[in-house]
Amino acid sequence: MRLHFDTALCIRATSKFSECTKCVEATNSLVRIDEQLPVFAKGLGVEGAACVGACPTEAFALSDFSVTEFFFSFLDSKVRLISRKLNIPCLSVLSVEHLISLALASEEPVVLDLDDYDPQSHLYGVIVSRIEEANFVLSSISSKQLEVNTQPVAEASSEEEEEAAADRRAFLRNTASLKGVMKHKQEFEQAVEADEMHHFEIDPSITQKIRDKHLPDKRKILFTMLKHTPKPERYEVLAEEDVSFVSQKFVEESCTNCQICYRICPTGALSSDSKFSLIHFDAMLCVKCRLCHDVCEPDAIQLQPGFEVKEFFEPTQRTLATFNVRRCDECGNYFTSFEGATMCPRCIVEEEEAMFLHENAKKMGSSNEA
Numbered sequence: 001m002r003l004h005f006d007t008a009l010c011i012r013a014t015s016k017f018s019e020c021t022k023c024v025e026a027t028n029s030l031v032r033i034d035e036q037l038p039v040f041a042k043g044l045g046v047e048g049a050a051c052v053g054a055c056p057t058e059a060f061a062l063s064d065f066s067v068t069e070f071f072f073s074f075l076d077s078k079v080r081l082i083s084r085k086l087n088i089p090c091l092s093v094l095s096v097e098h099l100i101s102l103a104l105a106s107e108e109p110v111v112l113d114l115d116d117y118d119p120q121s122h123l124y125g126v127i128v129s130r131i132e133e134a135n136f137v138l139s140s141i142s143s144k145q146l147e148v149n150t151q152p153v154a155e156a157s158s159e160e161e162e163e164a165a166a167d168r169r170a171f172l173r174n175t176a177s178l179k180g181v182m183k184h185k186q187e188f189e190q191a192v193e194a195d196e197m198h199h200f201e202i203d204p205s206i207t208q209k210i211r212d213k214h215l216p217d218k219r220k221i222l223f224t225m226l227k228h229t230p231k232p233e234r235y236e237v238l239a240e241e242d243v244s245f246v247s248q249k250f251v252e253e254s255c256t257n258c259q260i261c262y263r264i265c266p267t268g269a270l271s272s273d274s275k276f277s278l279i280h281f282d283a284m285l286c287v288k289c290r291l292c293h294d295v296c297e298p299d300a301i302q303l304q305p306g307f308e309v310k311e312f313f314e315p316t317q318r319t320l321a322t323f324n325v326r327r328c329d330e331c332g333n334y335f336t337s338f339e340g341a342t343m344c345p346r347c348i349v350e351e352e353e354a355m356f357l358h359e360n361a362k363k364m365g366s367s368n369e370a
């Protein structure tokens, strides 16, 4: 089982201004950034799985394991324990959105088995913080919570054992992509190029894929699960810093309508109209990748201090800014007019240059006459 990286889905491939390091932080630098893109040892497999659950745009995956397939197979089975001894290569492949969706979709409490993780390890901390965040968000939308197991699973009676074994067999049959889970460690150790790094390039053939708007599967799953969740009696507002996977925004007056943020947003959360006369924002399409903030030169796009839980149940498209877009008196092209300007910035510069040249020519002419 190896780590797979899709360059076209990484927001660092979208813009050189991206400062995303979520995969680096989640893996404690097993994944690094080199020349703008993530790099990692060629033999890296499940040991680097935490980046799968961390990447906002699902650029990382494990070969032979699909988190989306796992999600549906798990719900189809009677098993309610998620454990690397049983049905998953590592709990860290699950994002906060997956964890919330699993809890919402399951009648019985979902239990995450942390028993065989070292509580002192970075990986343990990453998994626990995702579970805590998921439970924090869950507490504002439902009575369900994820449970954690930190004890060796108690021995079952022979009847229970047989039932559990049947469940496991059914689960593994359903999840063909889990073949080889048990081999991952051996494969990793066998990888000879332990210090040889996978480097990736922004190939012209993937340029179109980079431009395409793409909503990650985990967000589609969360949408679906929320649709089947009764609305809470009252909607809370969660502190922005306590929610890592979604955000609300506002735009300050310093915005120049440079168009970059809404053209570059990987999911289409930010958008405009055909004349680029406004900025629309759909919070439920935002994956909090921060690219819009990283590219905004005047720092005009900002995070709202709170996330309104109402957005989960009644998603809205908000208009963050409107602009006076008109045709330039000189060239006829559309531009954003500030303070009643009638000429576009390019024509203003050209006119200033022409005036400057004209003044110079006049000065040279009068000095020649003298």
Ligand code: SF4
Residues within 6 Å of the ligand: 009, 010, 011, 012, 020, 021, 022, 023, 024, 038, 054, 055, 056, 057, 058, 059, 060
């Ligand atoms: S977390 Fe994802 S989007 Fe961010 S740098 Fe890593 S691969 Fe790219």
Ligand code: SF4
Residues within 6 Å of the ligand: 251, 254, 255, 256, 257, 258, 259, 260, 261, 262, 292, 295, 296, 297, 298, 299, 300, 301
């Ligand atoms: S918010 Fe920033 S990046 Fe977006 S259009 Fe305005 S100035 Fe440009």
Ligand code: SF4
Residues within 6 Å of the ligand: 264, 265, 266, 267, 268, 269, 270, 285, 286, 287, 288, 289, 290, 291, 292, 293
């Ligand atoms: S709105 Fe900004 S933070 Fe949200 S997905 Fe788009 S670029 Fe990323």
